[in-house]
Amino acid sequence: xxxxxxxxxxxxxxxxxxxxxxxxxxxxxxxxxxxxxxxxxxxxxxxxxxxxxxxxxxxxxxxxxxxxxxxxxxxxxxxxxxxxxxxxxxxxxxxxxxxxxxxxxxxxxxxxxxxxxxxxxxxxxxxxxxxxxxxxxxxxxxxxxxxxxxxxxxxxxxxxxxxxxxxxxxxxxxxxxxxxxxxxxxxxxxxxxxxxxxxxxxxxxxxxxxxxxxxxxxxxxxxxxxxxxxxxxxxxxxxxxxxxxxxxxxxxxxxxxxxxxxxxxxxxxxxxxxxxxxxxxxxxxxxxxxxxxxxxxxxxxxxxxxxxxxxxxxxxxxxxxxxxxxxxxxxxxxxxxxxxxxxxxxxxxxxxxxxxxxxxxxxxxxxxxxxxxxxxxxxxxxxxxxxxxxxxxxxxxxxxxxxxxxxxxxxxxxxxxxxxxxxxxxxxxxxxxxxxxxxxxxxxxxxxxxxxxxxxxxxxxxxxxxxxxxxxxxxxxxxxxxxxxxxxxxxxxxxxxxxxxxxxxxxxxxxxxxxxxxxxxxxxxxxxxxxxxxxxxxxxxxxxxxxxxxxxxxxxxxxxxxxxxxxxxxxxxxxxxxxxxxxxxxxxxxxxxxxxxxxxxxxxxxxxxxxxxxxxxxxxxxxxxxxxxxxxxxxxxxxxxxxxxxxxxxxxxxxxxxxxxxxxxxxxxxxxxxxxxxxxxxxxxxxxxxxxxxxxxxxxxxxxxxxxxxxxxxxxxxxxxxxxxxxxxxxxxxxxxxxxxxxxxxxxxxxxxxxxxxxxxxxxxxxxxxxxxxxxxxxxxxxxxxxxxxxxxxxxxxxxxxxxxxxxxxxxxxxxxxxxxxxxxxxxxxxxxxxxxxxxxxxxxxxxxxxxxxxxxxxxxxxxxxxxxxxxxxxxxxxxxxxxxxxxxx
Numbered sequence: 001x002x003x004x005x006x007x008x009x010x011x012x013x014x015x016x017x018x019x020x021x022x023x024x025x026x027x028x029x030x031x032x033x034x035x036x037x038x039x040x041x042x043x044x045x046x047x048x049x050x051x052x053x054x055x056x057x058x059x060x061x062x063x064x065x066x067x068x069x070x071x072x073x074x075x076x077x078x079x080x081x082x083x084x085x086x087x088x089x090x091x092x093x094x095x096x097x098x099x100x101x102x103x104x105x106x107x108x109x110x111x112x113x114x115x116x117x118x119x120x121x122x123x124x125x126x127x128x129x130x131x132x133x134x135x136x137x138x139x140x141x142x143x144x145x146x147x148x149x150x151x152x153x154x155x156x157x158x159x160x161x162x163x164x165x166x167x168x169x170x171x172x173x174x175x176x177x178x179x180x181x182x183x184x185x186x187x188x189x190x191x192x193x194x195x196x197x198x199x200x201x202x203x204x205x206x207x208x209x210x211x212x213x214x215x216x217x218x219x220x221x222x223x224x225x226x227x228x229x230x231x232x233x234x235x236x237x238x239x240x241x242x243x244x245x246x247x248x249x250x251x252x253x254x255x256x257x258x259x260x261x262x263x264x265x266x267x268x269x270x271x272x273x274x275x276x277x278x279x280x281x282x283x284x285x286x287x288x289x290x291x292x293x294x295x296x297x298x299x300x301x302x303x304x305x306x307x308x309x310x311x312x313x314x315x316x317x318x319x320x321x322x323x324x325x326x327x328x329x330x331x332x333x334x335x336x337x338x339x340x341x342x343x344x345x346x347x348x349x350x351x352x353x354x355x356x357x358x359x360x361x362x363x364x365x366x367x368x369x370x371x372x373x374x375x376x377x378x379x380x381x382x383x384x385x386x387x388x389x390x391x392x393x394x395x396x397x398x399x400x401x402x403x404x405x406x407x408x409x410x411x412x413x414x415x416x417x418x419x420x421x422x423x424x425x426x427x428x429x430x431x432x433x434x435x436x437x438x439x440x441x442x443x444x445x446x447x448x449x450x451x452x453x454x455x456x457x458x459x460x461x462x463x464x465x466x467x468x469x470x471x472x473x474x475x476x477x478x479x480x481x482x483x484x485x486x487x488x489x490x491x492x493x494x495x496x497x498x499x500x501x502x503x504x505x506x507x508x509x510x511x512x513x514x515x516x517x518x519x520x521x522x523x524x525x526x527x528x529x530x531x532x533x534x535x536x537x538x539x540x541x542x543x544x545x546x547x548x549x550x551x552x553x554x555x556x557x558x559x560x561x562x563x564x565x566x567x568x569x570x571x572x573x574x575x576x577x578x579x580x581x582x583x584x585x586x587x588x589x590x591x592x593x594x595x596x597x598x599x600x601x602x603x604x605x606x607x608x609x610x611x612x613x614x615x616x617x618x619x620x621x622x623x624x625x626x627x628x629x630x631x632x633x634x635x636x637x638x639x640x641x642x643x644x645x646x647x648x649x650x651x652x653x654x655x656x657x658x659x660x661x662x663x664x665x666x667x668x669x670x671x672x673x674x675x676x677x678x679x680x681x682x683x684x685x686x687x688x689x690x691x692x693x694x695x696x697x698x699x700x701x702x703x704x705x706x707x708x709x710x711x712x713x714x715x716x717x718x719x720x721x722x723x724x725x726x727x728x729x730x731x732x733x734x735x736x737x738x739x740x741x742x743x744x745x746x747x748x749x750x751x752x753x754x755x756x757x758x759x760x761x762x763x764x765x766x767x768x769x770x771x772x773x774x775x776x777x778x779x780x781x782x783x784x785x786x787x788x789x790x791x792x793x794x795x796x797x798x799x800x801x802x803x804x805x806x807x808x809x810x811x812x813x814x815x816x817x818x819x820x821x822x823x824x825x826x827x828x829x830x831x832x833x834x835x836x837x838x839x840x841x842x843x844x845x846x847x848x849x850x851x852x853x854x855x856x857x858x859x860x861x862x863x864x865x866x867x868x869x870x871x872x873x874x875x876x877x878x879x880x881x882x883x884x885x886x887x888x889x890x
Contacts, residue, residue, distance in 0.1 A: 003126050003815055004192065004200045006094035008137045008182055010040060010070040013144070014061065014092075016083055017074035017099075018044035018052045025098060025146045026074045027053070029134070032143035033072075035150070039140055043068055060086070067091045072134065072144055077101030080130065081115035088123030096144055097129035102188055104131060113190055120191050132187025133163040136170075138180055139206055145185065147171070154179015155208035156287045157201040159194060161186050161215045169213065169280055178284055181206040195222030199814035202230030209235045209287040215242075220600050220717045224272050224624075225787045226814075228718075231273030232452055237286045238274050240265060263622045264598040268717065271624045271631075273455055275448045285441045286448075289430045294406045295449035298375040300326035301442060302368040303349035303435075305380035306356045306387070310412060311349035314378060314435035321443050325349070332371040339363055354384040358395035365396065369405045375446070376406040378438050383416045393420035397427045408442055410435040456779040459630035460658070461745040468500055470673055477676050477701060485534050486678075486701040490579055493697040497682065500670045502663055504694040507579040513559040517552045519580040526550045526583040529558050530696075531566050535573040537698060540612050542569040548583050555580075584695060588652040589645060590684035592620070593664065595671050597678050597702060602715045603671050607664060609641040610684040625668040626720040628744060632664035633657065645687070656690035663692055675715035678702035719786040725841065731832040735796065737805065739841065742791040744783040749793070749804040751778055758827050764862045765824045767883075781807075788812050790845045792838050794829070805829040808838035810845055810854065819846060821854045821888075823865070835868055843872065847890050855887045 013033060019026040030053055033042050042055065043064050049057040058064055061071070071092045073083055077099050087095060097116070102109040113130070120127050128135070134144035138153040147167050151174045158173075160166030163185045170183055181204060184197055194212065201207040210230075217223050227236050242262070269276045275286055301323055305311040315325060328336075328348050336350065340360070345351035352364050361379065368377050379396060381389055389411060400407045408430045411417035424431035432438040473496055480488060494504040508523070509532060510516035520527045531544030539545050543565030546558035559578060566575060592610035597603045605627060608620030621638035623631060636642045636657070648654040663685070671677065679700040686693050705715070713720055726740040742750070754762070754773055762769045784791060794806040805826040812819040821842060825835050846854050856874070858865045860882060874886035 003093070004196060006069040007096065007126070007128060007135055007184075007192070008142070008200075008204075009140060010068070010094070010142070012041040012043065012066060012068040013070045013072065014043040014045055014064060014068040015072040015074060016045045016061070016087075017072075018046050018057060019049065020052050028146040028148065029072060029074060029098065029144060032145065032148070032150075035143065036141040040142065041066075041068070061090045061092065062086075069094060070144075071095040073097045073099060075099055077105075077109065077112055077130070081112055081119070084116045084119045084125075084127070088119045088125045091123075093123075093125050095125060095127050096132065096134050097127060097187075097190075098132065098134055098146070099129075100131040102130045102190075104188070113188070117190055126196075127191040128184070129187040130190060131163070133166060133185030135185070136180065136183040138182075145183075149174050151183070152177065152179040153206075154181060155206060156180050156284070157182045157184070157197075157204070157207045157210045158212075159184045159186065159197050159201075159210065160213040161189075161194075162213060163187065165213055169283075172280070173284060176284070181208075189218045193218050193222065195219055195226040198223070198226040198230060198236065202226065202234055203814070207234065209237065211283040211287050212236065212238045213283075214238050214240045217600055220268065220602070221719075221787070224268060224717045225719075225785055227272035227274050228455075228785050229788060229814075232456065235287065235448060236272075236274050237283050238269060238276050239278070239280065239283055240276065261598065264596075264601045264604055267604050267622045267624050268601045270451060271455070271718065273448075273452055275444055275451075277444060281437075282440065282444065285430070285432075285437070286444050289406075289428070289441065289445060294404060296375040296406050296442070296446045297449065299324045299443070299446050300373055300375045301439075302326045302328070302371070302374045302377045303380065304361065304364050304368060304377060305349055305351055305382075306354050306361075306384060307380065307382040308345075308349075308351055310380045310382060310410070310435050311351060314380065314410070314439055315349060317436040317439040318443075321439065323439065323443050323446070326368075326371065326374040328368075329371050329373060332367055332374075335367045335370075336364060354382075355387065356392075357387060358391040361392050362395045362399050365407065366399060366403075369403050369407075374405070376408065376442060378435065378442065379407065379409045380435050381409070381411045381417065381420075383413050389417045389420045390423075393423050397423060397429060400427070400429055406430075406442070406445060408432070408438045410438045454630065454634045456744075456776075456783050457630045458747045458775070458779075458782075459628040459745050460661075461629075468669070468673070470499075473499060473674070474676075477674070480701060481676075486703055487534055487537060488699040488701065489532065489534070490530065490697060493680075493699040494694065496670060496674075496699060497694055497697055500666045502666050502670075502682070502694060503692060504697065505581045505584060507581045509577055510559075510580055511577040513556045516559050516578060516580055517555050520549065520552065520555050523580070523582050526585070527555065528581050528583050528695075529555065529562060530579050530581075531562055531575065532577045532579050533566070533573045533575050536566070536570060537700075539696075542566055548585070581695075584686055584693060587686035587688040587691075587693075588649075589641070589655060589687040591641070591660075591687055592681070592683040593667055593685055594682060595625075595667065595677070595680040597715065602717050603677075605635070605664065605668055605671065607635050608639050614683060624718055625671050625716060626718060627665050627668040629658075629661045629665065630744075632661040632668075635664065636660060653689060655687045659690050659692055660687070672713065672716065672720045675705055675712060676701055722786055722790075725790075725792060725845070729794075729837060731829070731834060733832055735832075737834070738795040738797075739792055739838070740795060741786065742782050742784065742793045742807065744779075746793060746804065747775075747778045747782045749795070749802060750781050750807070753804040753807065753824070753826060756826060757824075761824070761827055761830075764859055764865065765822065767859065781809075788814075790842060792841050794834055794838060796829075806834045806838055808835075808842050810842045812849065812851065816849070817851065818853045818855065819849075819851055821846075821856045823868070830864070835864075836871070839868060839872055843888065843890070851890055853887055853889045855885055858884050858886060860884060 017026045018030050044052050044057045046057045047059040071087050102113045136143045166185050325348050410432045411420045421431040490507045497504050508519045526548045529546045530539050549555050590611035592608050592614050594606040595603045604622040606622050609617050619640045623635040645655040681698045682694045722741050729739050759769050789811050791809040796803050796805045808823040810819045810821050869886040874888045877887045878885045
């Protein structure tokens, strides 16, 4: 991110509002800046001073001998908009506004921010703040904040929305000797936000992990996109307060009632691959170890200890947080028994007794890690007898370098073990004073590893349906809104579901008891009767449902009872009649599926235990759309009811999970296509084997969003599959292919394409011959963020078998100004015009995204690609002995 470079690596800085007034912010910041004067040119602007702290003071920005790369503004809020306009006009491209007194003080402050924002856009200037502390870049000795302590250089980027908390945490971390690649206080996030900074530090070679104190998100789509882009290579650890804030609005659906604000946040973090922690110390514990390749493959922990009590505490902490004690194999127990004293524990935790020395510890650890049922080892030490903790720690460090499974340590005590903990820390082995802390961090490690695996797992292919008829449903929504009826009837709600091929019972409207009997006779007994009213959402709660009606007399009687009860319980409700539907008696499970829209993160999809007790039991999980088969399955796995669905319960057989996967994906597609929907409830969804049917459904429209066009996806924070790029095309030789964006499900096709290349084609595309194509590589090619990348695949079908015969790819740079382009065609499909067509499609994508240019790196001898680039209008801009860079300006 070149445009943010000046915030952290400027060659010149000006402080506007510099002063030598004691205890002032301007003086403190200038003193901090001057510590970097050997590397950075420092200028001061103050029209009322000639000199400040022995450096010349200039009256205004245009009087400086050069235009600085970074401006720090420390003046009263009322002066800041004019200053920003002035420095923007002068050519400054980056600014940090330390000053406070903006939107946090009310409407006048909002007006000031609007003026600053206008200047920022006008002059293409990036602004951090206002009302922020600034930045620290230890490797450059750069400190633009008013904190007087400089942390040591390290590999953790710390981003904090709160300046006060950031300062306190920074001070605590310095006292713990924790190093940083950077510290950033964001303030009001008028321009530069978390998404920008994650993009920057994701590419920063000094940063290995990113920790964030986050209170709110200004641009959720950018935040999710940036975290998804880098979470697989650099851990992003977040602490966000406000878990238990409840919505004050009375919910009109079960989904609305159960899905609080924090569930939206957690769903977003999970989908983005972010690690969420509960305590400040956890931020640094995780940051120090998650950037290692030694992540656990599972939850099974072996505990090696020289004392029983701490092992019991560790076990309690592990089980309470849903970890597992590893079950040692007979072979491992036999190995341990060959060298441990006779009275060792004979099980996990492995108690090696109080007199254990370095050799006993290391032999035990090595035996444990060789057990295939052990995913990691926690080593506990308590000072006892003549044992030497330093010898033990050195021996463990030596062995840990040979081990690919995580080793964590809890050396309990203070002075006797402090040097051991320091050695562990220096050798990147997690070290804690108490076993409970180690357990917590281990489980964060496991969740991070598990989540990354889930996010990039290859889904089973669910056929892509892009032809669901939508326009008549849009018209239905328009009619409802015109009548100010935002709660759709059960009949209308079920029309949405059946359009997306989610089976439903048919509900028929009856105005009076005679109509109800007639309908019941037609559809067959037994039947269900439900109140029909635009004012009533939870029908059961007010006595508006009668089940299992077996004849006409029961139907007539039920009609009277329902009307009487509803009039009594909700006398203001407009009652239009009832609905009659066939009673479904035989099914094994009741589930709830739903969706609720959040103003920041958009809609989430809910899955869980359904029926009338759903809000009481509250066994639910939520995830962000769009869903594929893998994401749908992982969503279900988060619930307790999943165990019964997958294995069966007493006399109930298991459900067909693939049908439930498909149903969730269909609901996801519905949510994607209709931003006008605020909430959906399908409760209950009756499940029996491979059959599902929605017995009741309701849709609540969003009163604030009523004019969206079909295909608009601004309500989503993750870009869905871009169906508009799906198009059939005919090659020069008459063969037909389907051109479409790539999907995670295409991993087998992508692997087949790459494996089938000649050595020359492989070297021309990848600059070397690819032999071992890993799942990780294929994930990178197929599981893409359509906001940041586009890959168009050419799919060819012959005798019912699909094959990928070409792919073009555009990777957009984080600044959104340019992108890298590449194209790959199967050898037997070259020379048929496919490369030109795929490249032309990506040029269209680049223009649609507003890119200024795209470029490709081409080997000198790749004459076909150079010829294609020339035909498309690319310019040759640079070259080396092996490759040429070609650029197309758009």
